[in-house]
Amino acid sequence: MKRYIITILIILAGHIAFGQDFFDALRYSQTNYGGTARSVSMGSAFGSLGGDFISASINPAGMGLYRSGEFTLSPTLNINGADASYLGTNSSDNKYRFNFDNISYVGVINTGSASGIMSVSFGFGVNRLKNFNNNISIVGNNAETTLLSYYTDMANKIGDPTKFYKLEEGLAYDTWLIDYDNNEEVLEGKYFNDLSNYSSYVINDENGNFKGYGYKEVGVKSHNQRKSVRTSGRIDEYVMSLGLNVNHKLFFGGSISLLDLEYYQSSTFTESDDYQNSNYFKDYSMYSSLNHSGAGVNFKAGLIYRPFKMLRVGLAVHTPNFYTINCSESNTIDANFDQPVGDNTNNYSNNWNYTSTADDYQFELETPFKTIASASLLFGKLGIVSVDYEWQNYANAKFRDSGDNWDYSSKNTVMANMYQSTSNLRIGAELRATDNFFLRAGYQHLGNPWVDNYEETAVANRNDSFNTYSAGFGYRQQSFFIDFAYRLSDISTAYKVHAMVPNDPMNGKNIAQLNYTNSQATITLGFRF
Numbered sequence: 001m002k003r004y005i006i007t008i009l010i011i012l013a014g015h016i017a018f019g020q021d022f023f024d025a026l027r028y029s030q031t032n033y034g035g036t037a038r039s040v041s042m043g044s045a046f047g048s049l050g051g052d053f054i055s056a057s058i059n060p061a062g063m064g065l066y067r068s069g070e071f072t073l074s075p076t077l078n079i080n081g082a083d084a085s086y087l088g089t090n091s092s093d094n095k096y097r098f099n100f101d102n103i104s105y106v107g108v109i110n111t112g113s114a115s116g117i118m119s120v121s122f123g124f125g126v127n128r129l130k131n132f133n134n135n136i137s138i139v140g141n142n143a144e145t146t147l148l149s150y151y152t153d154m155a156n157k158i159g160d161p162t163k164f165y166k167l168e169e170g171l172a173y174d175t176w177l178i179d180y181d182n183n184e185e186v187l188e189g190k191y192f193n194d195l196s197n198y199s200s201y202v203i204n205d206e207n208g209n210f211k212g213y214g215y216k217e218v219g220v221k222s223h224n225q226r227k228s229v230r231t232s233g234r235i236d237e238y239v240m241s242l243g244l245n246v247n248h249k250l251f252f253g254g255s256i257s258l259l260d261l262e263y264y265q266s267s268t269f270t271e272s273d274d275y276q277n278s279n280y281f282k283d284y285s286m287y288s289s290l291n292h293s294g295a296g297v298n299f300k301a302g303l304i305y306r307p308f309k310m311l312r313v314g315l316a317v318h319t320p321n322f323y324t325i326n327c328s329e330s331n332t333i334d335a336n337f338d339q340p341v342g343d344n345t346n347n348y349s350n351n352w353n354y355t356s357t358a359d360d361y362q363f364e365l366e367t368p369f370k371t372i373a374s375a376s377l378l379f380g381k382l383g384i385v386s387v388d389y390e391w392q393n394y395a396n397a398k399f400r401d402s403g404d405n406w407d408y409s410s411k412n413t414v415m416a417n418m419y420q421s422t423s424n425l426r427i428g429a430e431l432r433a434t435d436n437f438f439l440r441a442g443y444q445h446l447g448n449p450w451v452d453n454y455e456e457t458a459v460a461n462r463n464d465s466f467n468t469y470s471a472g473f474g475y476r477q478q479s480f481f482i483d484f485a486y487r488l489s490d491i492s493t494a495y496k497v498h499a500m501v502p503n504d505p506m507n508g509k510n511i512a513q514l515n516y517t518n519s520q521a522t523i524t525l526g527f528r529f
Contacts, residue, residue, distance in 0.1 A: 025397040029367040034101030034128030037524035041472025041485035042428025043442025047374025047388040048314030053104035056241035059302035059316035060253030063243025066121040074102035079519040086512035087140035097133040121243040132233040147498040148193040155191040166356040175335040175352040188214030194281035221277035233263035251304040259296035284335035294325030318370035330357040364400040383431040393421035394449040422447030444468040466491035489518040
């Protein structure tokens with residue numbers, strides 16, 4: 001059921017889409033806060049600023065800075081784009097998605113005390129922590145690598161087709177993309193595919209007597225490849241938070257959050273013999289789907305200290321997110337041949353189609369602990385500058401069994417070696433243009449989680465740090481406000497189009513360069529009472 005866990009080192013260098021739960025650990029550990037339009041436009045730098053419901057997700061002490069009750073609603077439009085370059089061909093795709101990044105309610109109880117606890121604030125609502133919506137389109141001509149090489153190599157290593165993994169080499173074998181040489185003199189390399197070229201060699205015994213033949217791949221016939229990937233989903237945080245205001249100088253807060261996770265990915269990978277270099281093979285398409293759905297919980301605590309009116313400093317700690325995630329996945333291959341292929345038992349055909357579904361399974365994920373230090377300067381009625389520094393060690397991510405007694409120790413050891421700690425930076429500013437109108441801007445930098453000298457990921461993930469830029473404006477009255485934000489995220493990264501054997505000298509020829517962009521427009525409607 002979980003064969004990819006056993007073959008982790010092969011998977012690290014090969015599979016990019018499915019069965020790669022070390023990528024899952026990173027995907028569900030990184031955060032790109034949504035929330036209100038004001039927080040988005042200021043780069044989510046609210047660790048010491050407070051007075052906004054995003055505080056419940058970053059530093060709950062900021063809840064203590066509320067002076068009155070509030071209700072907010074933040075509809076958001078996301079436009080996600082991806083530009084790809086592969087084997088000299090450029091392609092692009094995009095996806096539009098409408099959602100709500102924030103819905104929240106905050107209440108304030110003023111104690112009337114002249115000192116000590118001046119007020120107690122409580123709030124509950126939802127903040128979006130991440131969205132996974134994207135479309136990717138990749139086209140490559142004159143490919144020198146093929147996924148069938150990987151499946152053929154796995155088949156030759158395993159030998160017995162009854163032990164093939166049903167979502168990978170087993171599926172290729174069932175659709176005749178991998179065939180078997182029945183010649184008894186062939187001792188090595190009995191499995192082969194029609195997209196690869198092979199050379200033979202003689203195998204002798206220890207006395208130099210002839211035993212048989214072996215075959216090894218010496219190249220791939222030039223062909224074309226296409227891949228499309230569709231992803232959707234999100235992580236929403238349903239948060240309940242409490243803040244205390246002590247003498248208008250010291251603020252404490254805590255939050256408990258329930259996390260709702262959904263991630264769906266579907267892909268189509270096609271290889272076609274458009275140059276007619278193969279005798280039998282014409283083309284095939286592999287349709288893959290992966291669905292993750294899960295729930296989690298975390299706790300946050302923080303404080304904000306105001307030594308004097310102009311300055312606020314803050315410190316917050318987040319426990320790991322403790323997830324339980326359900327997983328289902330399936331693959332379908334539709335293979336076409338110029339001439340009928342098969343055998344007397346299964347008959348012969350120009351088309352073979354087969355679907356395989358993995359057993360549903362469940363795993364637990366513990367994301368890294370997080371610490372946030374922050375400071376903000378308030379220039380009277382003129383404006384605000386705020387900075388958050390966030391530290392997180394992705395090497396501390398852990399997979400745990402969910403009751404099936406599966407041993408994840410080797411998986412966690414690999415992640416401890418391949419990931420590192422990062423420093424994330426958020427900067428925000430707000431200018432009060434008039435008594436009621438505000439201009440805002442922000443910047444975020446998310447650090448690179450990969451260890452540079454970890455060989456298995458060096459080709460595809462040398463540096464995945466990225467930057468986000470934001471701007472916006474707002475109009476505020478005593479009992480009503482409306483804010484608008486625009487945020488642009490941009491990241492360039494490498495993408496493995498298909499799996500390959502790690503020691504294949506052609507490794508790297510299957511790499512596409514991707515540039516992701518996310519444009520987000522958020523409007524917040526707020527009511528004070």
